Amino acid sequence: MNRILLAAALLAALTAFIHLFAGGADVVAPLLASSLPPMPKLTLYAAWHMASATLILSSAALFIGSLPQHAIRSAYLVLFVSLLWIVFGAVFLIVGLTQPDSGGWLHLPQWTLLLPVGALGLWGGCPACRQRPAA
Template sequence: MNGWFLTAGITAAGVAATHVVLGHRDVVRPLSSSGLADEPKGVLHAVWHMVSVDLVLSVAALVHLALADDTSTTRLAAWFVAAHFLAYAIAFLVVTLSAGWPRPLLRLPQWMLLLPVGALTAAGAV
């Protein structure tokens, strides 16, 4: 068993749960009641659900990788998951740092949840 992948999977499960619960409360509900046109509102709502599915599937992939035999295929899959979480973290950092907000790193703290999953997965793939 790969403990790095298992830890990444458990952390990713926490990220997914946080996304579903807090994201629904803090993003989906306000978005649904906003004055935004229906089409962009619908697209953003669908994208939120896509991210929810993506996070849950990543949990499943990480738990599977934790329990699988170490092969070149599992390493490739692990690097894909690591890159995916690191890219998400970078996207949030770029957006928040370019917004010009005071205390920007705390304004959109999602990167703090995504970065550890990417780092733990990368550590397990080495």
């Protein structure tokens, strides 16, 4: 078993859990209670559910990639998922740093979970890293 990818998968699953429960209370409930018109409100609500599905399915993909029998066949999937997590983390970091009323890089701390999953996925899924030196 690829322990680095397993760690990425477990951290991704933890992130999905936090998203579902803390995000539901801190983001979705206020969103649905807001006075936004139905179209943007429901679009944002649907996007939250899309993010939920992405987090859950990508943690499963990283777990499958950690299994020896799937390591080769899932290498590009692991690379894709890892890059997604890095880009998602970068989005939160950049928004936090560039929006004047955002409160800075710690006000949107999602990047602190997203970037490590992506980095672990890249490290653990790197084909060159999996090859053993010739005897």
